[in-house]
Amino acid sequence: MSSLQIHSNDPSEGVVVVIVTYGDRRELLLQVLDALPGQGVDRVVVVDNGARWSVKEDLSADYGDFLDVVEMSANTGSAKGFATGIQRALNLGSGYIWLLDDDNRPRGDTLPLLREAYAAAAVNTPRDRLAVVAFRAQFNGDLAMGVATHRINPPVNSFHGFHVRDIPYKLWRRTPWGSPHVCGTLPATVRLDATPYSGLLFNRDLIEAIGLPNEDFVLYEDDIEFTHRITQKDGKILLLTNTQLDDIESSWWNVGSRFRNSFVGLLKGEGDFRAFYGMRNRTYFDSACLKRSAWIFWVNRTVYMIVLFVFATILHRKKRFGILRQAVKDGLSGRLGMHKRHPL
CATH class of the missing domain: 3.90.550.10 (Spore Coat Polysaccharide Biosynthesis Protein SpsA; Chain A)
Known part of the structure; x- marks a missing residue:
């Protein structure tokens, strides 16, 4: 070479x-x-x-x-x-x-x-x-599966890509009639x-x-x-x-090839430090860059965390949920940088 x-x-x-x-x-x-x-x-x-x-x-x-x-x-x-x-x-x-x-x-x-x-x-x-x-x-x-291009970018006031107004669509796409196809x-x-x-x-x-x-x-x-x-x-x-x-290699929390949805990926994906930094930084970004209405953002965040807690309970991943919850607090407070409890 x-x-x-x-x-x-x-x-x-x-x-x-x-x-x-x-x-x-x-x-x-x-x-x-x-x-x-x-x-x-x-x-x-x-x-x-x-x-x-x-x-x-x-x-x-x-x-x-x-x-x-x-x-x-x-x-x-x-x-x-x-x-x-x-x-x-x-x-x-x-x-x-x-x-x-x-x-x-x-x-x-x-x-x-x-x-x-x-x-x-x-x-x-x-x-x-x-x-x-x-x-x-x-x-x-x-x-690639035919999802409309206007749904590719995360909506304003969403939390980790979740917005309550999208719930009907998310339910519809899980039916035989609404399931995305190539x-x-x-x-x-x-x-x-x-x-x-x-x-x-x-x-x-x-x-x-x-x-x-x-x-x-x-x-x-x-x-x-x-x-x-x-x-x-x-x-x-x-x-x-x-x-x-x-x-060549799948992402640590990749939905589809490894986990059935992003909640399971966050809770079961390898590495607490990965989950922490991913959750903290996305929370910070959403709050600092996508939030336009404090009320709507709070609703989306609250619903998201409730769903995440339910999955954590079902999957017996309460410890990981605690890490993610602290990550959300740090992200909302703007506490970035290397965390001493989560070295790389």
Whole structure:
């Protein structure tokens, strides 16, 4: 792999990929790295976020100058990891940054299609307010199953995506008549209010406008808060359904493949620290960014927590429920940062 070459002669048009890895995820990362040369990538920044293997030593021999490894002293969380990686990409000088998780394997011409769509959208939208993102079947499952695009973004005043006005629809979709089915034709683009890091492509000008990810989130929802800043500035995030990223590994609380709903995922998903940071940070985001009516938000939060308690009782997961309840309190109070009881 050391023969890989830089693809772009003009640094302002080059693409640097940013990937954060941790733990023992070597085999996942290698699958992603091996899929990148054919995409037209100039360089890859890999953030070693407390990995349990010799990332720099092992990868440098095979990938040479194509790869730039940033070593962190320990697992600092996704927020600091991606903030560090993005800053390093900016320092390398390329004009575009493409974010991937260490288990996001692009297919075929994913990046060329993203760049083509970005160029078309940039005709009417300034580069400091524009991002495009690749389609992921696991994460964008509702869209693939024919759920209306207006239901893809969480509604105002919702709590963890839950809103009481959606209860009739949620009940209907669980009947044989209302159950979503595979949609024959997806819209070419879907506008999102926010999105995960995975597959996100943007110009360096965007970071000058919205800043880096907020490191106080530590882990989970930092990507949602980061990308939400784009649309808060009247920008656009476009999901492109003709592109594809394969999630090699399922999410820890993935609904469908592992758990029948998000409540069960939160209560039974592996790792108390994952549940805590996910619940705390989403609560903070919903309260700070989506709340317009304190009363409606309170109703949605109260109903959500009652349902969560019922599931916790049925599943004998009262301890996990207590962790989640404390996480909600911290999120509402704006107490972010690393929690001493939940190290990574």
